[in-house]
Amino acid sequence: MKKIRKCLFPAAGYGTRFLPATKAIPKEMLPVLTKPLLQYGVEEAIEAGCDTMAIVTGRGKRAIEDHFDISYELEHQIKGTSKEHFLKEIRQVIEQCTFSYTRQREMKGLGHAILTGETLIGEEPFAVILADDLCENKNEGVLSQMVALSEKFPQHCIVAIEEVPKEETHKYGVIAGEEIQKGLYRVTDMVEKPDPKEAPSNLAIIGRYILLPEIFDVLRTTPPGKGGEVQITDALLHLAKEEKVLAYKFIGRRFDCGSVDGFVEATNYFYELENRKK
Numbered sequence: 001m002k003k004i005r006k007c008l009f010p011a012a013g014y015g016t017r018f019l020p021a022t023k024a025i026p027k028e029m030l031p032v033l034t035k036p037l038l039q040y041g042v043e044e045a046i047e048a049g050c051d052t053m054a055i056v057t058g059r060g061k062r063a064i065e066d067h068f069d070i071s072y073e074l075e076h077q078i079k080g081t082s083k084e085h086f087l088k089e090i091r092q093v094i095e096q097c098t099f100s101y102t103r104q105r106e107m108k109g110l111g112h113a114i115l116t117g118e119t120l121i122g123e124e125p126f127a128v129i130l131a132d133d134l135c136e137n138k139n140e141g142v143l144s145q146m147v148a149l150s151e152k153f154p155q156h157c158i159v160a161i162e163e164v165p166k167e168e169t170h171k172y173g174v175i176a177g178e179e180i181q182k183g184l185y186r187v188t189d190m191v192e193k194p195d196p197k198e199a200p201s202n203l204a205i206i207g208r209y210i211l212l213p214e215i216f217d218v219l220r221t222t223p224p225g226k227g228g229e230v231q232i233t234d235a236l237l238h239l240a241k242e243e244k245v246l247a248y249k250f251i252g253r254r255f256d257c258g259s260v261d262g263f264v265e266a267t268n269y270f271y272e273l274e275n276r277k278k
């Protein structure tokens with residue numbers, strides 16, 4: 001099995017829940033403290049061993065490309081001043097990996113966004129991070145845990161899961177599975193955003209995936225599902241029927257930064273964390 005080098009970031013969504021903030025700024029660029037959400041995701045991917053970031057953008061998302069590039073004017077202004085250290089982290093990120101971009105012209109769902117990224121991925125297994133699921137773990141990042149697992153199970157796709165209150169299943173892809181070792185499930189069923197009454201469990205998919213390149217062929221023939229959009233959950237169900245999908249209960253915390261409540265919670269949490277470091 002090839003090493004996981006590439007990480008795909010679907011980043012074409014409108015971010016309507018954060019309007020008016022997201023009218024001219026991509027939602028992936030909203031900062032938790034001083035760092036944009038997407039940079040947290042990129043740093044998690046680098047920690048997991050990825051060196052190629054494949055970003056699926058859309059109209060109005062140019063700030064993302066500018067962020068992961070050198071700003072000569074800024075570098076010039078800040079050089080040798082007391083503020084230079086503010087650029088240290090982003091400089092390191094830019095030096096450690098490459099960024100490539102493609103545009104999703106129409107919003108046809110997460111599955112469609114991932115298929116749009118095929119041109120940047122090619123024929124190799126890859127990771128997917130949804131930047132608005134912000135994950136934190138002291139020792140090993142969530143994607144790194146999944147990459148380690150994929151080395152043991154190279155013929156499987158892997159989704160990250162966590163237990164959610166049953167009444168919240170309508171916000172997530174939800175799996176059913178057989179626990180094959182502690183915290184690891186062989187997926188037998190998966191449903192996109194089911195009503196609590198119809199949910200096969202309370203194990204919700206969160207925005208971290210390890211996918212095999214065969215997912216692209218499946219996505220090409222996956223009809224629109226929930227909300228009239230092509231769902232990655234439906235494509236994965238196809239592979240789950242061939243026993244090719246695992247679900248992993250990750251170690252760490254996850255903040256739903258796609259919602260204002262989760263965003264505020266993440267901000268408070270990272271603020272406390274930074275203060276403790278001082």
Ligand code: G1P
Nearest residue numbers: 110133171172173205206207233
């Ligand atoms: C997407 C997926 C869903 C998953 C969720 C995790 O939904 O479709 O299966 O549970 O991400 O955040 P979205 O939140 O983009 O509506």
